[in-house]
Amino acid sequence: MAGGSDAVETTLSCVQCGKPAHLQCPKCMELKLSREGAAFCTQDCFKASWTSHKSVHLKAKLSSLGTGTPGENINLINEGWLYCLKKGQARAPKLPHFDWTGTLRPYPISSKRTVPAFIDQPDWAVDGIPKIEPKSDWQHVVEIKTPDQIEKMRETCRIARDVLDAAARAIRPGVTTDEIDRVVHEATIAAGGYPSPLNYHFFPKSCCTSVNEVICHGIPDARKLEDGDIVNVDVTVYFKGVHGDLNETFFVGNVDESSKQLVQCTYECLEKAISIVKPGVRFRELGEVINRQALMSGFSVVRSYCGHGIGELFHCAPNIPHYARNKAVGVMKAGQTFTIEPMINTGVWRDRMWPDGWTAVTADGKRSAQFEHTLLVTETGVEVLTARLPSSPDVFPWLKA
Amino acid sequence: MEEEGEDPPLAVQIQERDPKPHRDNDLCVGVTVITGYLGAGKSTLVNHILKAQHGKRIAVILNEFGEEIGVERAMINEGESGALVEEWVELANGCICCTVKHSLVQALEQLVQRKERLDHILLETTGLANPAPLASVLWLDDQLESAVKLDSIITVVDAKNLRFQLKGNHDSSSLTEAFLQIAFADVVILNKVDLVSPEGSGGALEELEKEIRSINSLATIIRSVRCQVDLSEILDRQAYDATVSDRNLLSHVTNVKALLEESQSLSTRDRHDGVRTLCICEPRKVVLEKVRLWLEEILWDKRYGMDVYRCKGVLSVQNSDQLHTLQAVREIYEIVPTRKWKMEEAQINKIVFIGHNLNEENLTGSLKCCTLTSSSS
Numbered sequence: 001m002a003g004g005s006d007a008v009e010t011t012l013s014c015v016q017c018g019k020p021a022h023l024q025c026p027k028c029m030e031l032k033l034s035r036e037g038a039a040f041c042t043q044d045c046f047k048a049s050w051t052s053h054k055s056v057h058l059k060a061k062l063s064s065l066g067t068g069t070p071g072e073n074i075n076l077i078n079e080g081w082l083y084c085l086k087k088g089q090a091r092a093p094k095l096p097h098f099d100w101t102g103t104l105r106p107y108p109i110s111s112k113r114t115v116p117a118f119i120d121q122p123d124w125a126v127d128g129i130p131k132i133e134p135k136s137d138w139q140h141v142v143e144i145k146t147p148d149q150i151e152k153m154r155e156t157c158r159i160a161r162d163v164l165d166a167a168a169r170a171i172r173p174g175v176t177t178d179e180i181d182r183v184v185h186e187a188t189i190a191a192g193g194y195p196s197p198l199n200y201h202f203f204p205k206s207c208c209t210s211v212n213e214v215i216c217h218g219i220p221d222a223r224k225l226e227d228g229d230i231v232n233v234d235v236t237v238y239f240k241g242v243h244g245d246l247n248e249t250f251f252v253g254n255v256d257e258s259s260k261q262l263v264q265c266t267y268e269c270l271e272k273a274i275s276i277v278k279p280g281v282r283f284r285e286l287g288e289v290i291n292r293q294a295l296m297s298g299f300s301v302v303r304s305y306c307g308h309g310i311g312e313l314f315h316c317a318p319n320i321p322h323y324a325r326n327k328a329v330g331v332m333k334a335g336q337t338f339t340i341e342p343m344i345n346t347g348v349w350r351d352r353m354w355p356d357g358w359t360a361v362t363a364d365g366k367r368s369a370q371f372e373h374t375l376l377v378t379e380t381g382v383e384v385l386t387a388r389l390p391s392s393p394d395v396f397p398w399l400k401a
Numbered sequence: 402m403e404e405e406g407e408d409p410p411l412a413v414q415i416q417e418r419d420p421k422p423h424r425d426n427d428l429c430v431g432v433t434v435i436t437g438y439l440g441a442g443k444s445t446l447v448n449h450i451l452k453a454q455h456g457k458r459i460a461v462i463l464n465e466f467g468e469e470i471g472v473e474r475a476m477i478n479e480g481e482s483g484a485l486v487e488e489w490v491e492l493a494n495g496c497i498c499c500t501v502k503h504s505l506v507q508a509l510e511q512l513v514q515r516k517e518r519l520d521h522i523l524l525e526t527t528g529l530a531n532p533a534p535l536a537s538v539l540w541l542d543d544q545l546e547s548a549v550k551l552d553s554i555i556t557v558v559d560a561k562n563l564r565f566q567l568k569g570n571h572d573s574s575s576l577t578e579a580f581l582q583i584a585f586a587d588v589v590i591l592n593k594v595d596l597v598s599p600e601g602s603g604g605a606l607e608e609l610e611k612e613i614r615s616i617n618s619l620a621t622i623i624r625s626v627r628c629q630v631d632l633s634e635i636l637d638r639q640a641y642d643a644t645v646s647d648r649n650l651l652s653h654v655t656n657v658k659a660l661l662e663e664s665q666s667l668s669t670r671d672r673h674d675g676v677r678t679l680c681i682c683e684p685r686k687v688v689l690e691k692v693r694l695w696l697e698e699i700l701w702d703k704r705y706g707m708d709v710y711r712c713k714g715v716l717s718v719q720n721s722d723q724l725h726t727l728q729a730v731r732e733i734y735e736i737v738p739t740r741k742w743k744m745e746e747a748q749i750n751k752i753v754f755i756g757h758n759l760n761e762e763n764l765t766g767s768l769k770c771c772t773l774t775s776s777s778s
Binding site: 012021022023024025026027029035039040043046047050053054282303304305306307308315319321323324325326327329330331341 | 410701732733
């Protein structure tokens with residue numbers, strides 16, 4: 001068949017000890033739960049983890065009771081929190097029907113946050129529809145930024161970095177993604193910026209929070225982060241007429257070995273890609289580098305979403321696929337600004353869309369991680385505009401000196 | 402649920418689950434773009450395809466590509482019974498937002514998923530001068546394993562009015578629609594031939610075909626009356642499928658070369674400061690990386706002031722026993738190794754260019770440079 005998928009069947013890791021696993025919990029199989037939470041290397045490890053493992057069954061059973069709204073959310077519905085539908089253009093009081101790929105479910109979302117009038121807003125802020133962006137010439141030609149634009153982008157990207165760092169500090173078990181969104185929203189406004197995602201094509205919140213099997217564009221909602229989760233927070237700030245975009249995947253409490261490997265590998269994929277950025281390099285090459293790095297660890301690369309040009313527009317040329325053998329057009333030139341944002345999956349590369357029209361999840365329910373930077377091509381190489389600062393929270397174990 | 406006991410049940414050996422490829426070729430639906438002047442017969446062609454008793458289930462999308470329309474109208478031919486079912490195909494308006502697939506592609510994929518069986522999709526363009534943007538959107542990377550793929554671009558041409566349309570506005574710098582639509586076509590349906598030569602006798606029609614070929618020698622020309630064409634000639638062309646059409650590509654390109662050599666008397670350089678086809682050859686094996694750079698300079702940097710619309714060829718690559726196919730539409734190109742050269746085949750590079758301001762000498766000369774390895778003099 002054409003194309004040969006790059007998805008490799010990963011070796012599962014034992015939940016208890018991390019060694020390669022070839023046994024799985026039969027109850028999890030019966031409940032059709034994700035294999036990665038049910039894998040063990042020996043019956044002994046299974047036995048040793050049994051007391052804590054069986055809570056997975058209980059949790060799954062509870063969340064699947066009825067197709068309606070889980071009991072815990074009834075109160076929220078009564079307070080006006082609703083489920084998001086139709087890309088953000090509609091709300092519903094009941095959990096929508098879907099053949100969920102993993103254990104995660106959407107939760108109701110809070111009402112729309114407001115932005116003070118004195119803050120400069122992009123043209124979608126009021127009615128949800130970008131007008132300038134779709135028609136712009138910059139969808140077809142890659143803009144070379146002027147020194148003035150570059151200076152503005154440095155500033156905006158710095159703000160975006162600070163906002164993400166604030167979000168990172170708020171992450172711990174028991175905190176809802178809605179709370180993270182509130183932190184992002186308030187930090188952005190405090191800096192005088194507008195949170196670009198808010199109302200972009202009707203997106204209902206100020207950042208994207210993507211938990212576990214969510215690949216990207218997760219909508220912040222009432223779900224509390226749980227010990228063992230991984231969560232990506234994607235922040236974009238609009239300030240002085242330009243956008244700055246970055247994201248990082250964080251650990252919530254203690255995560256399993258597989259998740260640690262996934263997140264670190266994803267970080268390295270981005271790092272590797274950035275390391276080849278300089279004038280004359282083809283955009284197409286980034287996908288080759290990322291793919292090689294991911295495959296080395298047995299992970300797969302998401303193909304439906306790509307990096308993008310950024311500046312006065314949120315999304316513009318070039319399109320940067322993260323997979324190998326892509327036909328991306330163009331070579332890098334000094335003065336270009338764009339993002340690279342690989343999404344790496346534990347299992348298969350395919351994605352599916354939730355009924356809300358935004359949340360992309362892995363087709364097999366296994367976890368996905370992502371990292372993103374906004375980059376400037378310089379005469380000799382690259383400047384990472386959204387780079388970590390000395391003040392950034394120390395949340396990535398592999399970065400410790 | 403009953404309380405689970407103190408001891409776990411016996412863990413079960415994991416079966417290595419094989420992630421089944423999401424589509425086999427059956428599920429990958431070809432998309433044919435139909436373009437042409439108003440009145441040439443596009444709608445006639447579409448109706449013919451829909452109504453002909455062929456047992457295929459075909460959807461037609463009427464596309465105002467380039468306009469801000471959220472919903473397109475789709476008509477689906479329900480196969481045997483021939484009944485037409487009209488329904489709306491919703492284009493998720495916009496969110497270009499970091500998705501690889503254009504909203505049109507996503508809409509087509511959703512259509513394929515919704516339907517029990519769809520054999521082909523026709524995209525009828527209206528008011529569109531240049532089919533190239535549509536081709537770029539539909540010519541997806543194989544890696545995406547999409548449920549839809551670009552099958553071919555068909556241009557319907559009005560035999561009666563073609564000459565007039567080609568003469569168009571020579572004084573203006575923009576080429577007439579007719580040139581562009583023919584240049585990007587994989588198939589040209591020369592329609593209304595009965596109006597040009599009712600008995601079917603040659604002269605005038607042959608002249609028209611020569612005109613068309615001088616613009617685009619890669620396209621297949623089909624004569625028709627009221628667009629009554631054989632479906633097997635226009636569906637499942639697989640014109641953008643490198644792996645499938647490799648053998649055809651080699652003979653195709655060779656035929657084009659022969660055609661061009663035959664028509665040397667037609668000095669195409671003077672006839673149209675418009676669009677023409679040329680074919681260059683290079684017997685020595687090329688360095689792949691150099692060819693890429695060469696092609697990118699031509700397609701991306703508009704080297705020598707040339708404007709290339711389409712490009713198709715076979716490459717004979719150094720340090721490889723594989724025949725490589727080359728295909729380009731505007732700036733998008735791909736070079737793919739497809740299969741081993743056969744014993745009886747002459748391993749020669751043959752590349753066909755369709756474009757404006759093409760300079761044969763420059764192209765031949767610069768391709769020659771691609772045969773030099775850095776160590777050779």
